[in-house]
Amino acid sequence: MTAQVRVQTQDFDVGAELALLRQNNPAVGAVASFIGCVRDMNEGDSVGLMYLEHYPGMTEAELHRISAEAATRWNIFDTLVIHRIGELRPLDQIVFVAVTSAHRGESFRACEFIMDYLKTQAPFWKREATPAGERWVEARASDDAAAARWKSATP
């Protein structure tokens, strides 16, 4: 089991990352992944530019903790989390999570678990530029609800 975590300003190549993650391991039967992208609308306002801030040190620690927690809950092989910071625009990739396992259920569960916890625990903050000016994005109750599901969930 390896858990890769990367916080970076540059974009990433999901095809290349997925190939690397599988690392020619013929025990891998399933690869679940998720890409989060910048949308051009949020809360009914058009978004032209987004700025992502994080808390260096704690971010990486949290992402490793979340990945390790997924590996204790499900029978998975490897995990990859990439999160971009800095200036982003609509259509840009923000986040990528990928998980390998022997069978599909485990990689689906672990991938969504990591995303849900990333959304509510990892210290990233979005500021977006709308026609009315810049604003910090507000945390969503639905994200807390999504993360809370896992507290009672059985694998």
Add this chain to the structure above:
Amino acid sequence: MTAQVRVQTQDFDVGAELALLRQNNPAVGAVASFIGCVRDMNEGDSVGLMYLEHYPGMTEAELHRISAEAATRWNIFDTLVIHRIGELRPLDQIVFVAVTSAHRGESFRACEFIMDYLKTQAPFWKREATPAGERWVEARASDDAAAARWKSATP
């Protein structure tokens, strides 16, 4: 909403497919995807070669039906299903399912739903070569159970 379905012998490039699927749609905030791969072991036996047969005509109809069903259940944009047929070897990609949506929950749900139904409804059959000879892969009760979950599931 577009639903792409492809049954083919040749391999596919997941990075290129994901970029095409997003098709520069800035309303897409989430892309969930799944790759199924040939493992070198199944039911405790080593697998050197696999042959995938399907039922032309019905396969495409079922995959379109499954994709359309996902689009009625969740608020998603586009779906892509690629399934390979013919001779495959360990490490080869077998199947790819990708779904785009505004928010992550919908694409995760729809992607797993399509995979679960594909596994139990789409007319594909695997024959694998093991040291003891060739055999048809037996259907798994766990796949039926996975598909049955969605009958009572709320979005």
Add this chain to the structure above:
Amino acid sequence: MSNATLPKQSIELVFLARLRERFGVARETYALPVEHASVAGLLASLRSRGKVFADELAEGRAYRVAVNHTVVGLDHPVHAGDEVAIFPPVTGG
């Protein structure tokens, strides 16, 4: 009474995967007696061929029947010109 004296309808039979191998045939045009014009009737008719057909299509065996590309139940009608496929539980993905 010979089957030949009864009206029949022509359907297309498709056998897939393990059943194709067991039956030794992938596709055939089949003259189905009209009083057997349902999935249950067709299966009874095919079982009457005996041997591997009677064995593989016995009640309780795990197989599926699709009429014109849709999986259906035993009471589904079978009409002239229909394509009826019989296959094992699927194992793709």
Add this chain to the structure above:
Amino acid sequence: MSNATLPKQSIELVFLARLRERFGVARETYALPVEHASVAGLLASLRSRGKVFADELAEGRAYRVAVNHTVVGLDHPVHAGDEVAIFPPVTGG
């Protein structure tokens, strides 16, 4: 009695995102009176600065406190040399 007469411990404060902007500072070394050596005590001490600190760190406002990169509760101790970050609910991903 002046605070200057009480023993203090030096900690690193980190403010992030909206709070960093509101406070106008990203990081500072803070001399925390030892009788305030908990998260609750630190918050009380910071609120006593008044104005935006009293406002943003008021009870009931939505913010989180991490000590040495781990989110903790109000009764968590704060020791000399700790890095204590205060930040709004996260919005990444």
